[in-house]
Amino acid sequence: MTGDTGFIGSNMKDFILKENVEVIGYSRGKGFDIMNRDQLRRSAKGCDLVYHFAAEAKPGESVLNPVQTIEVNLRGSLNVIEVCRELEVPLIYPSSCEIYGDSKVPIREDFPFNPTNPYAASKAAIDRFCYTYYKCYGLNVKIVRLFNPYGPRQQLNKIMPTFYFKAVKGEPILVYGHGTDTRDYVYVRDIVRGLWLARNLPAGETINLATGKATTNLEVADIIRELTQSNSKIMFVDYPKVFGGIKNQIGSYMKAKKLIGWEPRTSLREGIRETVRWLKEVKWE
Numbered sequence: 391m392t393g394d395t396g397f398i399g400s401n402m403k404d405f406i407l408k409e410n411v412e413v414i415g416y417s418r419g420k421g422f423d424i425m426n427r428d429q430l431r432r433s434a435k436g437c438d439l440v441y442h443f444a445a446e447a448k449p450g451e452s453v454l455n456p457v458q459t460i461e462v463n464l465r466g467s468l469n470v471i472e473v474c475r476e477l478e479v480p481l482i483y484p485s486s487c488e489i490y491g492d493s494k495v496p497i498r499e500d501f502p503f504n505p506t507n508p509y510a511a512s513k514a515a516i517d518r519f520c521y522t523y524y525k526c527y528g529l530n531v532k533i534v535r536l537f538n539p540y541g542p543r544q545q546l547n548k549i550m551p552t553f554y555f556k557a558v559k560g561e562p563i564l565v566y567g568h569g570t571d572t573r574d575y576v577y578v579r580d581i582v583r584g585l586w587l588a589r590n591l592p593a594g595e596t597i598n599l600a601t602g603k604a605t606t607n608l609e610v611a612d613i614i615r616e617l618t619q620s621n622s623k624i625m626f627v628d629y630p631k632v633f634g635g636i637k638n639q640i641g642s643y644m645k646a647k648k649l650i651g652w653e654p655r656t657s658l659r660e661g662i663r664e665t666v667r668w669l670k671e672v673k674w675e
Contacts, residue, residue, distance in 0.1 A: 392416045392424055392470060393443030397544045398484065398536070398581060402441060405582040417444060424466035430473045439589060440481045442470045445513075448545070449488065452509035463512035464519075471523050471531075480530040481520070482588050487537040487574070487598070489514035492635055495572075495604070496642040499535070499596050506635055517596075524594035532591040534584065537600035537641040541578030541661060542668035550662060553611050554669045557620035564627050569608030574600045574640040577661035580654045587650040600641025601654045613659060617666050 391406075393399040394415030403413050416422045416433050424430060424444050434440055445463050446452065452459035467483075474481040490497050491504030505511040523529040540550050556563045576599055584599040591597065611624055646652040656664075 391441045391443065392422075392430075393445065395420070396443055396447070398539055398578060398585075399441070399443035400543055401541070401578045402443070402582045402585060405579075405586060409586070424469055425462070427469045427473060430469055431476070434473050434477055434479055437477075437479050440470065440474055440479050441585065442467065442481060442483050444470075447509065448547075449507045449509040450547075452512075453507050456508035459508045460512045460515075463509075464515055467516040468519060471519060471529070474531070475523055475527050475529050478530075480532075480589075480593075482532050482534060482585060483516065483520045484585060485517040485520075485533050485535040485596075486510065486513045487535055487600070487639055487641055489517060489535070490639070492637055493639070495638050495640040496600070496602055497598065497640065498642045499598055499645055521594060521596075528593075530593040532588050532593070533596040534588050535596065535598045535641075536581055537574040537576050537598060538639065539578050539581045540575050541581075541665050544578070544665070546672070549607065549610060550614065550665055551669055551672075553614045554618065554666060557614050557618045557622045560620060560622055562623045562625040563611045563615070564625050565607050565611055566627060566629050568626060569606055569611070569624070571636070572604035572606055572638045572640060574603065575605050575610075575658055575661070576601055576654060577656035577664070579661075580656050583655075584646060584650070584652045587652050590650050592649075595649065597646040597649060597652075598641040598643055599646060599652065600643045601658075602640060602643055603658070604638070604640045605658055609658075610662070613662050614666065617663055 395417045446459045488510035503514045520531045
């Protein structure tokens with residue numbers, strides 16, 4: 391597993407360990423580098439399955455550093471894909487809803503790609519590299535497109551941690567535009583369960599992990615204010631000058647339900663409550 395110390399990777403690792411499966415973690419924090427194919431090859435030998443989570447995963451920063459984001463994500467991912475091909479190890483690749491861009495909803499797996507930032511473009515490219523290796527080399531790869539994951543261990547600059555810290559300090563919660571943009575938030579516990587079940591997908595198959603429910607940023611802010619008993623005001627602000635323009639991003643999970651029996655179990659309120667519980671233990675300034 392690459393990226394096992396990150397948000398989804400660490401949650402995935404905990405989930406798999408509970409299944410009594412041995413996990414070999416591979417991440418930069420442990421001195422490993424996905425740019426080093428020899429290291430990857432040594433780590434993957436003898437493995438029955440590889441999950442590839444490692445990435446430069448900050449859309450906003452990718453706008454400021456596009457070359458670095460694309461280089462790390464594409465070259466690193468190609469190293470992982472190549473090693474899996476050489477060793478004939480099945481690969482599960484967690485792709486992203488960001489690749490669809492602004493789309494009619496609900497978004498199905500056969501919808502076109504319209505990435506709006508370098509991070510999303512890199513994820514779209516890797517998604518298709520995986521499929522190419524399946525078609526060209528017979529790589530046993532399964533592609534799982536994740537819709538707006540959230541929960542414990544998420545990066546603190548994401549929307550829910552940001553709103554939480556503003557709420558507990560009683561500061562205004564900044565909501566872009568009119569607060570009407572929608573996202574499809576999927577709790578991390580549901581995400582990792584879906585990634586585990588994705589082992590049973592046919593080679594070359596692609597699924598979304600989504601809830602099919604639209605949630606506005608304003609709704610997220612209101613839930614967090616309620617759970618923290620905060621008096622913070624909502625302040626509507628203009629979008630940043632660098633903005634991808636995604637207004638609606640809601641996915642269909644019907645294919646995942648049909649192929650692997652997956653559907654979301656965690657309500658938004660329950661998931662935010664668990665996230666807030668974790669955030670209370672986080673040290674912050």
